[in-house]
Each structure stands twice: as C-alpha cells, then as structure tokens.
Amino acid sequence: MEKYILLVEDNPDDEILAIRALRKNHIVNRVEVARDGAEALDFLFRRGTHAGRPGNLPEVVLLDLKLPKLHGLEVLQRIRAEEATRLLPVVVLTTSSEDRDLVESYRLGANSYIRKPVDFDQFMEAVRQLGMYWLILNHSANGVGAHA
Amino acid sequence: MAEAPTENAKRPAVSRPAWWSSPGFVAWALWGSIGAVVMGLAAYSGAKAFVARRADDNIRHVLLTHRGLHHYIQRVMHPAYFAAREKGMVSPDWYSPMVLSSSYIVRNMHGFYNQERVKDGHVEIYYKMATDNPRNPVNKATPLESGLLRKFNEQRGLREYRETVEIEGKPFLLHAMPFLETNGACLRCHGRREDAPPGLQALYPGEGGFNERAGVIRAVEIIRAPLSPERFTVAILTASAMGGLLGLAGLLAFNVRLRRLVEARTSSLREEVLHRAQVEREVLQLNATLEGRVRERTAQLQAAIQELDAFAYSVSHDLRAPLRAMDGFSSALEEDWAPALGEEGKEFLRRIRKSCSRMGDLIEDLLRLSRFTRQEMDPKDLDLSALAREVAEELRSGSPERRVVFEIEEGLAARGDESLVRALLGNLLGNAFKFTAKVPEARIEVGKTSWQGRATFFVRDNGVGFDMAYKDKLFGAFQRLHSAEDFPGTGIGLATVLRIVQRHGGTVDAASVPGRGATFYFTL
Numbered sequence: 001m002e003k004y005i006l007l008v009e010d011n012p013d014d015e016i017l018a019i020r021a022l023r024k025n026h027i028v029n030r031v032e033v034a035r036d037g038a039e040a041l042d043f044l045f046r047r048g049t050h051a052g053r054p055g056n057l058p059e060v061v062l063l064d065l066k067l068p069k070l071h072g073l074e075v076l077q078r079i080r081a082e083e084a085t086r087l088l089p090v091v092v093l094t095t096s097s098e099d100r101d102l103v104e105s106y107r108l109g110a111n112s113y114i115r116k117p118v119d120f121d122q123f124m125e126a127v128r129q130l131g132m133y134w135l136i137l138n139h140s141a142n143g144v145g146a147h148a
Numbered sequence: 149m150a151e152a153p154t155e156n157a158k159r160p161a162v163s164r165p166a167w168w169s170s171p172g173f174v175a176w177a178l179w180g181s182i183g184a185v186v187m188g189l190a191a192y193s194g195a196k197a198f199v200a201r202r203a204d205d206n207i208r209h210v211l212l213t214h215r216g217l218h219h220y221i222q223r224v225m226h227p228a229y230f231a232a233r234e235k236g237m238v239s240p241d242w243y244s245p246m247v248l249s250s251s252y253i254v255r256n257m258h259g260f261y262n263q264e265r266v267k268d269g270h271v272e273i274y275y276k277m278a279t280d281n282p283r284n285p286v287n288k289a290t291p292l293e294s295g296l297l298r299k300f301n302e303q304r305g306l307r308e309y310r311e312t313v314e315i316e317g318k319p320f321l322l323h324a325m326p327f328l329e330t331n332g333a334c335l336r337c338h339g340r341r342e343d344a345p346p347g348l349q350a351l352y353p354g355e356g357g358f359n360e361r362a363g364v365i366r367a368v369e370i371i372r373a374p375l376s377p378e379r380f381t382v383a384i385l386t387a388s389a390m391g392g393l394l395g396l397a398g399l400l401a402f403n404v405r406l407r408r409l410v411e412a413r414t415s416s417l418r419e420e421v422l423h424r425a426q427v428e429r430e431v432l433q434l435n436a437t438l439e440g441r442v443r444e445r446t447a448q449l450q451a452a453i454q455e456l457d458a459f460a461y462s463v464s465h466d467l468r469a470p471l472r473a474m475d476g477f478s479s480a481l482e483e484d485w486a487p488a489l490g491e492e493g494k495e496f497l498r499r500i501r502k503s504c505s506r507m508g509d510l511i512e513d514l515l516r517l518s519r520f521t522r523q524e525m526d527p528k529d530l531d532l533s534a535l536a537r538e539v540a541e542e543l544r545s546g547s548p549e550r551r552v553v554f555e556i557e558e559g560l561a562a563r564g565d566e567s568l569v570r571a572l573l574g575n576l577l578g579n580a581f582k583f584t585a586k587v588p589e590a591r592i593e594v595g596k597t598s599w600q601g602r603a604t605f606f607v608r609d610n611g612v613g614f615d616m617a618y619k620d621k622l623f624g625a626f627q628r629l630h631s632a633e634d635f636p637g638t639g640i641g642l643a644t645v646l647r648i649v650q651r652h653g654g655t656v657d658a659a660s661v662p663g664r665g666a667t668f669y670f671t672l
C-alpha cells in the first residue's frame with residue numbers, strides 16, 4: 001500500500017510551503033491535506049465526505065494546532081482516544097513558541113513537533129530532520145538518498 | 149458601593165444641661181428646703197425641751213437638797229434645842245434664827261450656793277421660802293407665790309407645780325413645792341406669841357410668823373431658773389441640728405449631682421460604645437466592600453491577562469503566518485527563479501527576507517516580554533553567582549571567538565523566581581557581552597555594592613556605554629541607543645529587565661560614561 005502523509009493545515013500558503021519543503025527534502029510521498037480539525041478526523045476515521053475512502057492510515061500526520069472548527073490539540077486527543085489511531089505518529093506543527101502548547105501536545109501524545117519559524121530555511125532543516133526520522137523507510141525508490 | 153463614612157462617623161454631641169437648672173434638682177431643692185424647715189423646727193423644740201429638762205433637773209436637785217436641810221433643821225436641830233433648854237443647858241431667853249430658823253439658814257445657805265454657782269460660771273437660781281405670814285419680810289410671798297400657796301392648800305395631793313413665767317420681760321422656769329403641813333411642834337414657835345420661846349419673842353416684836361394653825365401649809369418653796377441663757381444653748385443646738393441637716397442636705401445634693409453626673413457619663417459612654425460599634429460595623433462593611441472590589445478587580449485583571457494571553461497567542465500565530473509566507477515564497481523565488489531575477493532582483497529578495505526575519509525577531513521578543521510579565525512567580529532562595537556563571541558560560545560558548553573576562557563575586561544570594569532571574573541576568577550579561585564586542589580586553593563584573601544608599605547587585609562592563617542624557621529611554625520597550633548595524637538587537641532586553649525587577653518589587657538603575665562602559669544596578 002502506498003505510504004502517504006496527512007497534512008492538517010488551514011493556511012494555503014503554509015500548505016504550499018510545507019509541501020515544497022517536503023519535496024525539497026526529497027520526500028516524495030503523496031500528501032493528503034485536511035483544511036480543518038473536523039475534516040482531519042473525518043479523513044482518518046473515514047467519515048463524512050471521506051466515508052468509503054479507500055486505503056490505509058497515513059504514515060505520519062503533520063498537525064497544525066491553530067485550526068478552524070476543531071483545535072489541533074482536540075484533534076490529537078481524538079486520535080489518541082481511538083484504538084485504530086492510538087499509535088499513529090503525529091508531528092505537531094506550531095507557530096508559537098508558547099510552552100503550554102508544546103507541553104500540552106506531548107501530554108496528549110504527540111510524537112514530535114516542528115516549529116514553523118518565519119525563516120523558511122530553518123523550516124526546511126526541521127522538515128529534513130523530520131523526514132529522516134519518520135519517513136526514512138519511505139523514500140521513493142528513485143529518490144536521492146543522499147540525506148539518509 | 150462603599151462611601152466614605154461622613155455624617156455617621158461624627159461623634160454625636162452629648163447634651164448636658166446644667167445640673168442645678170434641671171427640673172429634678174429644683175423639685176428636690178424645694179422638698180429639701182421644706183424638710184429642712186420641718187426638721188429645724190423639730191430640732192428647735194427638741195433642743196428647747198432638752199434645755200428645760202436640764203433646768204428642771206437642776207431646780208429639782210436644788211429643791212431636794214434644800215428640803216434635806218429643812219428636814220435636818222426641823223427634825224434634828226429643833227428637838228436638840230428644846231432638849232437642851234429643858235435640861236437647862238440653854239437659857240430660855242436665848243433664840244437665834246441663825247441656828248434655829250430653817251428659812252433663815254436655807255436662805256443664807258442659798259446665798260452661798262449662788263456665789264459658788266457664779267464662781268463656777270453658772271447663772272444664779274432664785275430660791276425663796278415664801279409665805280403670807282413671814283417673820284422676816286424678805287420671805288413675804290409675791291402675789292404669784294401667794295397664789296401658789298393657796299393652790300397647794302386647796303389641792304393637798306399636789307406635790308409640786310411647774311410653769312414658765314415671765315418676769316420683767318425675761319423667761320424663767322418656776323418650780324414650786326409645798327412646805328410642811330404645820331403641826332404641834334411647829335406651833336411652839338409659830339403658835340401664839342406668848343407661847344413662843346422668850347428669846348424668839350424678844351427678837352421678833354411683830355405678829356409676823358405667829359398665830360399659825362396646825363394642818364395648814366404655811367409656806368411654799370419657790371425656785372426659779374432663768375431660761376434666757378438656755379435660749380443660747382437652744383440656738384446652738386438648733387443651729388447644730390440645722391447645720392448637720394444642711395450638711396446632710398448638701399451631701400444628698402452632692403450625691404444627687406454625682407449620680408446625675410455618673411448617669412450622664414454612663415449615657416455618654418454608652419453612646420460612645422454604640423458609636424464605636426457603628427463605626428466598627430462600617431469599617432467591617434467597608435472592608436467587605438473592599439474585599440469584594442479586590443475580588444472584582446482581580447477577576448478583571450485575570451480576564452485582562454487571559455485576553456493578553458489570547459492576544460499573544462494570536463500574535464504569535466497570525467502575525468507570523470504572513471511573514472512566513474513572504475519569506476518562504478521569497479526563498480522559492482530565489483531558488484527556482486534565480487536566473488530570471490538577476491543580481492538586483494536577488495538582492496531585493498534578500499532584503500525582503502532580512503526584513504521578515506527582523507520582524508519575526510521583534511514578534512518573538514514582544515512575546516517573550518509579555519511572557520515575563522504574565523508568567524507565574526515561584527520565589528525561591530537563589531544563588532545569583534551560580535546563575536551568573538551559567539549565563540556567562542552560555543554566552544562564551546555562543547561566541548567562542550571572543551575573549552571576555554567575567555568576574556563574578558561569590559555568594560551573591562537573593563530570593564526570586566529562578567527562570568525570571570535567569571532571564572534578567574541573561575539580558576544584563578548579554579547586553580554587557582554585546583556592547584563589549586568592539587573592546588579589545590572585554591571585562592564584565594557581577595557583584596554586590598551600595599548604590600544611592602541601598603545594597604544592590606550590579607553588572608558592570610567596559611564596553612561602549614551610553615549617553616546618560618538618554619537614560620530615561622533605556623528601559624522602554626524597543627528603545628535603542630545604538631544602531632542595529634553597530635549592535636544587533638530589538639531593544640526589548642532592558643524592558644524585560646525592568647519588568648522582571650518590578651515583578652520582584654525591586655528597582656533597576658544604570659550609570660555610564662560613554663566609551664568607558666556601563667553599570668546596571670538592580671535589587672530584587
């Protein structure tokens with residue numbers, strides 16, 4: 001089955017930049033995007049517009065915290081509450097350096113986090129490290145494994 | 149709403165009318181005066197009766213003594229005389245009233261008695277054996293005495309008689325007692341003249357004292373004591389009684405006044421107590437209101453803090469998202485469209501990205517400042533020396549190329565929140581580190597000293613320093629005294645220091661000579 005990434009992000013600019021960062025780091029997996037917390041849950045649990053969605057769970061969820069409808073932390077809580085997704089790797093994307101978000105994320109079972117700095121170069125580096133850690137087994141066969 | 153107590157808090161005036169003008173006292177004075185007059189009259193009559201009684205006692209005493217002498221003369225001396233004459237021891241021709249006449253002897257004895265009384269400071273007492281038929285005219289009864297004699301002859305059972313009489317305008321107590329009923333023995337001298345002893349006949353040529361009859365009371369003993377000197381005594385006694393009464397009345401009045409005073413004071417005290425209780429209630433109410441207001445304000449402040457929190461969160465997220473997009477897409481242009489942009493285009497992109505980065509830093513610092521303001525405090529005893537050493541070590545390792553001498557005094561202790569104080573030292577030492585960057589032999593001291601009379605900590609450097617004219621701006625947020633070209637920074641560091649110091653209830657101050665370094669003083 002195809003290994004893919006679920007990006008939960010409401011800001012289209014951030015979405016484009018995140019995907020660009022992934023691609024620049026040679027992470028070529030398909031990226032599914034959910035625009036808000038509710039949609040993310042629908043996607044994961046195959047409900048609503050995503051009912052009857054074929055396929056497996058994503059390899060990793062990149063979860064922005066500040067989301068419309070349902071806050072990222074709530075999404076994380078629901079993911080951890082379900083047996084099917086209890087062990088699903090979730091990496092929290094946070095713009096804030098607010099400690100409470102980080103602490104709360106880890107408390108609710110986030111596996112890692114990436115700060116989204118203003119400086120895109122720093123973001124690239126963080127995504128690179130993320131990819132190395134979570135998707136190392138998932139590089140495309142023809143991808144350049146130089147970073148591995 | 150709590151209002152400052154105004155009218156209620158004023159001490160109520162206690163009205164005290166003059167005690168002597170109060171109706172109660174006037175009534176009391178009226179009744180007191182009437183009582184004093186009645187008591188005075190009673191005292192007067194009592195004193196008068198007492199004096200009369202005393203006079204009576206004296207009179208009775210005199211009478212009884214004199215009566216005793218009469219008895220002695222008549223029952224002892226007369227029989228002895230007659231016995232002696234019968235035996236021929238006394239000549240029948242001899243008679244002497246000085247030896248045999250009881251009226252003579254007692255009259256004369258009374259003369260001596262009065263002399264002694266006067267010598268002893270007493271008044272004279274009148275004594276008379278009065279009769280209508282006297283041998284000696286001095287014994288002749290006055291009309292009053294004569295009347296009394298008749299009275300006793302008419303009322304044989306009457307043993308004595310007393311009355312107050314006025315003679316020549318002067319009052320006297322008069323006491324009268326009937327003399328002996330004339331008997332046979334008496335008639336030897338008082339019977340017919342020719343029967344009387346020849347010596348007696350020779351001595352008294354007239355008929356006075358003769359021709360008496362047996363069974364008749366022939367004389368009355370009159371004794372009279374003046375009452376006028378006793379009036380003085382009465383007056384004294386009355387005055388004493390009145391004086392005593394007045395004293396008592398005065399005492400009572402004083403007592404009444406005292407009681408009224410005590411009542412007035414008690415009532416004033418009661419009012420005072422009530423007033424104080426009222427004030428206390430008001431204070432308690434005020435306190436309760438204040439507590440309520442404190443709670444209210446605290447809640448408002450907490451709400452404000454929460455709002456600030458939300459704002460900060462929003463700023464950190466929402467303000468940075470567009471920046472991130474600008475920087476990210478600039479980066480994408482740089483990488484993917486470099487040939488099309490040319491050198492100038494790339495330079496512009498670099499400037500855009502630099503500005504993004506700077507604005508990111510500003511936002512970050514602003515958030516940090518807000519966090520230091522909001523962060524909860526957990527005060528502990530801190531080793532400032534150790535904290536300063538750690539900060540210095542971080543600075544050194546951050547710029548290993550620099551040679552900076554840190555001199556940190558040992559044993560600097562203070563109480564405060566560790567993370568805040570660490571941030572404080574980080575900012576001060578960081579500043580010192582930054583502003584000594586262009587000094588060949590950089591030197592940073594941390595220690596304890598006395599600054600403007602207070603024990604303070606200090607951080608001193610030998611860096612560029614600052615112009616004291618701008619000292620006031622030093623601790624303001626985003627205030628910078630040096631260009632970002634010379635020394636990078638957002639100008640938030642000292643504002644953070646000020647916040648942290650203020651949160652610890654301390655103060656911070658700075659002194660500098662431009663080009664010679666700066667010293668920051670702070671207390672916690």
